[in-house]
Amino acid sequence: VNISILIVxxxxxxxxxxxxxxxxxxxxxxxxxxxxPLGLQPIDFIPAVPQRLADERSDKExxxxxxxxDERLGGxxxxxxxxxxxxxxxxxxxxxTLNDTVDHLRLWLSNTALKxxxxxxxxxxxxxxxGKVQVDPQKADTLKPLTFARFYLPSLVPHAxxxxxxxxxxxxxxxxxxxxxxxxxxxxAAAFSDDCDSTTNKVAVRGAGNQYNYFGFLDYKKETIRKxxxxxxxxxxxxxxxxxxxxxxxxxxITKQLEKWMALNVAEELYSRTLGGSITTPPLLIVFYxxxxxxxxxxxxxxxxxxxxxxxxxxxxxxxxxxxxxxHFKPWGRTASYAEVWEKWYVPDPTGKFxxxxxxxxxxxxx
Numbered sequence: 001v002n003i004s005i006l007i008v009x010x011x012x013x014x015x016x017x018x019x020x021x022x023x024x025x026x027x028x029x030x031x032x033x034x035x036x037p038l039g040l041q042p043i044d045f046i047p048a049v050p051q052r053l054a055d056e057r058s059d060k061e062x063x064x065x066x067x068x069x070d071e072r073l074g075g076x077x078x079x080x081x082x083x084x085x086x087x088x089x090x091x092x093x094x095x096x097t098l099n100d101t102v103d104h105l106r107l108w109l110s111n112t113a114l115k116x117x118x119x120x121x122x123x124x125x126x127x128x129x130x131g132k133v134q135v136d137p138q139k140a141d142t143l144k145p146l147t148f149a150r151f152y153l154p155s156l157v158p159h160a161x162x163x164x165x166x167x168x169x170x171x172x173x174x175x176x177x178x179x180x181x182x183x184x185x186x187x188x189a190a191a192f193s194d195d196c197d198s199t200t201n202k203v204a205v206r207g208a209g210n211q212y213n214y215f216g217f218l219d220y221k222k223e224t225i226r227k228x229x230x231x232x233x234x235x236x237x238x239x240x241x242x243x244x245x246x247x248x249x250x251x252x253x254i255t256k257q258l259e260k261w262m263a264l265n266v267a268e269e270l271y272s273r274t275l276g277g278s279i280t281t282p283p284l285l286i287v288f289y290x291x292x293x294x295x296x297x298x299x300x301x302x303x304x305x306x307x308x309x310x311x312x313x314x315x316x317x318x319x320x321x322x323x324x325x326x327x328h329f330k331p332w333g334r335t336a337s338y339a340e341v342w343e344k345w346y347v348p349d350p351t352g353k354f355x356x357x358x359x360x361x362x363x364x365x366x367x
């Protein structure tokens with residue numbers, strides 16, 4: 001009898017212990033899912049495609065990552081709309097923004113023709129960049145933390161094997177499934193559009209010369225750069241549109257590599273002193289030196305924002321699969337070439353806030 005009682009007691013004890021263990025396990029899972037050391041917090045997610053749209057679209061799911069800052073939110077909205085309207089695939093938009101933009105973005109998506117999008121809003125915590133970005137105290141407001149979101153793709157889309165990243169100043173004019181299917185060579189974590197794939201892509205930047213090779217972005221007087229043995233005349237590439245193999249990205253720990261070169265630049269000032277382009281480009285050029293595949297140039301027809309003049313013919317612009325207004329002249333705020341093409345995909349802000357910003361910007365430019 002005593003042995004039986006002992007066995008029953010042991011069984012009860014084990015059952016209680018097992019129950020508590022399961023409870024602890026669930027608690028830890030919730031904690032892990034609700035926290036992220038990178039400060040990338042999921043806020044909103046619409047997981048289901050409405051049935052009436054599901055029948056019209058293919059089963060192929062495509063992850064598209066785009067950053068959306070408040071002052072450029074109209075650009076991100078137009079880019080998202082152009083992608084959504086041109087594809088039959090199930091696109092899931094991973095929209096990275098800052099806390100103070102979330103409500104504005106959510107209203108814009110839920111109260112317009114974009115309400116049927118599949119999307120996920122993620123908050124980017126700028127503190128992740130501490131010690132990795134050189135900030136001029138007199139120009140602290142010029143730091144755009146969301147431009148670095150592309151460095152953290154595996155954290156933004158943790159369950160995808162592949163993703164597309166696009167800047168907010170683009171318009172897509174073809175099915176993005178074609179871009180998604182860009183073949184990547186074995187061992188390559190990303191595919192970019194090279195800057196010297198044609199002479200028309202060579203852009204002269206005031207004080208920096210031609211921004212189409214490595215010399216325009218890196219300081220070759222620095223020993224750390226020279227030791228890399230990267231040829232200065234190597235074609236640079238544009239990181240505003242690219243396809244990423246996230247499995248390979250994680251295997252090679254690309255994010256840590258990028259952070260390493262960001263921190264080294266803070267310590268040694270490795271970027272070109274006459275750098276005319278984005279400060280996000282140099283670390284990408286180093287990490288992906290001769291280790292990236294190429295996308296079709298028609299999927300990143302760029303420099304539309306480099307001047308107010310028309311760089312390309314109307315026929316070429318119409319044939320382009322993706323238009324990119326990189327440069328100072330954005331189609332939503334300044335006089336830019338082919339702004340009317342962008343406006344076709346712009347969805348008016350239901351709050352009226354972006355329209356006010358746009359009119360203010362146009363008034364400023366007119367002064």
